[in-house]
Amino acid sequence: MNLSYIMRETFLMMCFAFVVGISFAYLLKALTFLFSSFGSNFTTTIHNSVKFFNSLTSVSKNDFCNDIDKCVNYGTPIYTSQLINSIESLAEYHFGSDNSAEDNAQQNIRSMESLAEYHFGDKEPYIRPDIEMNTLYEFKHGKI
């Protein structure tokens, strides 16, 4: 093995990476075209159909809601808000949260901020000695 052999092999690998990369980009373009020709709601429709099919075969969010109504009707309102919260968490655990109302741009900015924070740390002054001391005291001796 000599330098020219390594140079040739590296060059071949570079060309191969270039070909794979560009083919990959074309594939993405083709997929974009495919999705847009099926209409913008193509995948959403599939997604919803799967959800509908699931609702026929398993317990859905709505079933939980009916139970809440029953609870309220039978006069057990004390735990209702807790129940709703826990059921919502449970439903979210199974079905995921509905973030359709969330603005895309805002989401992007948030992602960028989280990534920037990941690299450079939180700019907010997060050191609050009093709170930290209280937490430490509580950890050792229980609630103040």
Place this chain on the structure above:
Amino acid sequence: MEKFDLGNIFQGISTLLQSGPVIMYTRIGLMLLGILLVYLGRKEILEPLVMIPMGLGMAAVNAGVLILPGNVTGNLFLDPMVTETDPLMNILQIDFLQPIYTFTFSNGLIACFIFMGIGTMLDISFLLAKPLQSMFLALCAELGTFAVVPIAYMMGLSPNDSASIAMVGGADGPMVLFTSLNLSKNLFVPITVVAYLYLGLTYGGYPYLVRAMVPKRLRAIKMKPEKKAMKQYSPATKISFAVVMCVILCLLFPVAAPLFFSLFIGIVIKESGLKHVSDFISGPLLYGSTFFLGILLGVLCDANTLLNPTVLKLLVLGILALLISGIGGILGGYMMYFFKRGNFNPVIGIAAVSCVPTTAKVAQKIVYKDNPSSLILPDALGANITGVITSAIIAGIYVTVMPLL
């Protein structure tokens, strides 16, 4: 009275004085370097998230050397050189960081955790907007990853080690860790340390490179908006794209499949709206993994490991790889400027060096300084995100092909 021998009590100092002058000065130097890294991390000159635990780990491991049974010197942090099962089982019960090292670091799991976290923060709509442009720039910005392989070989490194250090040109820490773990079992510690040290410098160093290569007139270019507005993709569409991309890339490069899977599972989780899982991956998992990665990298920097004469070569090659990749990215930006007949800001090329999102922010910051009305961030982020995928593709090629040479 033998029990009260000060040398026995303060073993950190006695081992320092008893060792040869080279080891002694190296240990002192590394302790000081560790403290300096903590300071630079705190000042945000280097990446604090990695540098602060790494610096403290480096200082502590070089200070905390003691005499172990059998009259050999060592520490109670971890032993990276143990490979046999029986000694490993013993060490796992003694060295406190050994379980994390053995079960997460040496098999690349920690790199995959970090990739999952990065995935939950990426938005692939920037990539989907202009896939060809982004991919072309990203490939150009990998110039250092290829150019440094023959240079490293010329400097006496093996082909595997040359490929591992060349991966620094991809400017992606977990990727360098993954490649060097697969290709350079003996050198992966210094290679990863060099990579993380230099990656922290991209934020400060690349603006000088851009200003040197792109005149103000071109830096200030305001690109005309596209005829069609940037398409907004629904989460379901993004999931479909991520799934298809993941499957294809895993089919092409099975050796890098853990990396591809980790990146795309992050994207899919984010787009699926599984908020708690997404919060867990982008929060505790990502930050916890990075924290332990920093500690492990620091703890692995003991004097004996870094006294290897190859480390000096790695330092030179690492910075060279990053520099050539930066130049490649800007040249790609120039080519795109000519392809698009002037309706392209060449500074975007630097964003294709896949240090997400640092280089994209650097590009926008430079352009903003010369022309506050010029917005290049969407194009820069597209190239930036594609850079991560390109680096993973090249890691896959190197890990597959290099052992066969």
